[in-house]
Amino acid sequence: MRKSIAAEYFGLCMALITAAAVIILSVIIGFSVTEYKNDRRVLLERVAEEVVYSLTDDPASGNELSADSIHLEPVVGVNLMLIGNSGDVLVCSEASPCSHIGKNISKEAIALATDKDNFTIGTLGGYFDKPQFCLFYNVHTSGGGDMLLAYYSADKLMLFYLKMLIVGLGFFAAIMLAVYLLLKFSLNRILSPIKEMTLAAKKFGEGDFSEKVNISAQNEMGFLANTLNDMASSLEAIEENRKSFISNVSHELRTPMTTIGGFVDGILDGTIPESQHRHYLRIVSEEIDRLARLVRSMLNISKYEAGEMKLQTEDFDVTELSVKVVLLFEKRIEAKKVDIRGLDAERHYVNADKDLIQQVIYNLTENAVKFVNEGGYIAYDFRNEGDRVVITVRNSGEGLKKNEMNKVFDRFYKTDESRGKDKNGVGLGLSIVRSIIKLHEGSVLVRSKPGEYTEFEFSIPSGSPVSRRSE
Numbered sequence: 001m002r003k004s005i006a007a008e009y010f011g012l013c014m015a016l017i018t019a020a021a022v023i024i025l026s027v028i029i030g031f032s033v034t035e036y037k038n039d040r041r042v043l044l045e046r047v048a049e050e051v052v053y054s055l056t057d058d059p060a061s062g063n064e065l066s067a068d069s070i071h072l073e074p075v076v077g078v079n080l081m082l083i084g085n086s087g088d089v090l091v092c093s094e095a096s097p098c099s100h101i102g103k104n105i106s107k108e109a110i111a112l113a114t115d116k117d118n119f120t121i122g123t124l125g126g127y128f129d130k131p132q133f134c135l136f137y138n139v140h141t142s143g144g145g146d147m148l149l150a151y152y153s154a155d156k157l158m159l160f161y162l163k164m165l166i167v168g169l170g171f172f173a174a175i176m177l178a179v180y181l182l183l184k185f186s187l188n189r190i191l192s193p194i195k196e197m198t199l200a201a202k203k204f205g206e207g208d209f210s211e212k213v214n215i216s217a218q219n220e221m222g223f224l225a226n227t228l229n230d231m232a233s234s235l236e237a238i239e240e241n242r243k244s245f246i247s248n249v250s251h252e253l254r255t256p257m258t259t260i261g262g263f264v265d266g267i268l269d270g271t272i273p274e275s276q277h278r279h280y281l282r283i284v285s286e287e288i289d290r291l292a293r294l295v296r297s298m299l300n301i302s303k304y305e306a307g308e309m310k311l312q313t314e315d316f317d318v319t320e321l322s323v324k325v326v327l328l329f330e331k332r333i334e335a336k337k338v339d340i341r342g343l344d345a346e347r348h349y350v351n352a353d354k355d356l357i358q359q360v361i362y363n364l365t366e367n368a369v370k371f372v373n374e375g376g377y378i379a380y381d382f383r384n385e386g387d388r389v390v391i392t393v394r395n396s397g398e399g400l401k402k403n404e405m406n407k408v409f410d411r412f413y414k415t416d417e418s419r420g421k422d423k424n425g426v427g428l429g430l431s432i433v434r435s436i437i438k439l440h441e442g443s444v445l446v447r448s449k450p451g452e453y454t455e456f457e458f459s460i461p462s463g464s465p466v467s468r469r470s471e
Helices: 005-055 107-115 155-205 220-268 274-306 318-327 330-335 354-371 416-421 429-439 465-469
Strands: 079-084 089-092 119-122 132-138 145-153 313-317 339-341 349-353 377-385 388-396 444-449 453-461
Touching (some): 005 079, 107 119, 313 318
Parallel strands (some): 339 377
Antiparallel strands (some): 079 089, 079 145, 377 388, 388 453
16 A cells, blocks of 8 residues: 555654643643742741731740630641640631541651651642642640641642643644644645646656646746756757667668669669670669668767777877878869868877877868868868867868757758768768767867858877887
């Protein structure tokens, strides 16, 4: 059986509040009862003193009081007794005939009371039928009386207990009602967004990322809701990328496979004459190479993004590496009569994976050679910025349109211009560049001015020439 958070939270709060209320009420009732007892004691002391002083003007003068001459009157609910040495009652303020006259109070009860500062609450060993507040006051009479007892019914103590208990229970009930309403309101406020987020998360799990959690509170719930919305947006983007990736891969694979299948079938069924077999087999071979490049590039990107590609960093001269890469395109550069600029710059050392950075420079250079205009230029620039080396590859030409700037690093993306000029490309070169630079915790960006140039810039950690010389 599932137990909700609300039930657990409510039960815990109620238990804590109940315990706190019981402790507080116990302290209040205990303090009030103690004050009530002290108040009764003060009353008894005051009455006893007034009675003694009313019997003689100077009780310290040594004049003895005669028990026969003493007449005691009850005062504001306080009764009085004159008790002899043996515990017998000589005079009583209760209505005559008084049942207490001649009836002894046990010496043990008197001794027990006088041991407690002459004040006690009880029946004095069964002498009284009901509990009394009892105060013993020392006096001296000629008839042998040596103690005045002032007593007050303790029935009101029980009544006071009962009243305090009723007030405490009423107070407790009011507190619990207020706490219940407050907790209910608070839990509804807390759980309402949780329920909303739960329903949204359930839809996310079903693949529907259009649901958004609308919580404007500037607290942990609001932060969690915003995080959930951001997660949904990210998952939606990932899902769109996945669908687009599958669609692009299917398209890129289908085209060469269709070409290969058509030419092979044409050779096998005789549609293509034997004199042209070599020509079409060469096309088939090129398409197979294209498929191999596509699969290899996709595997590399997957490794980069999954973190399976481990960097083998070293210090090396990135300027020299760029020169070696450009030499690989020497024939194509000469065919287009392209002017190469910036490779005569001073040495710049970086600390990175040399093979991967070579691939970055190769992809950017290949891209530049592909789209540079006839008789144009390709310019390289190297500069230090703090602990980074920034490298720029620029080519003259048509440039990129504004709507193409944010898409050039996407997988399989090709501009309208590249579709005409790049017959063998698979649209993964710049995506690989971005993944490799990200592995090096660097950044890559593109700038372009339509009709003039396109420029790619990336940064990687700088290195030391000392370590290179020590190799």
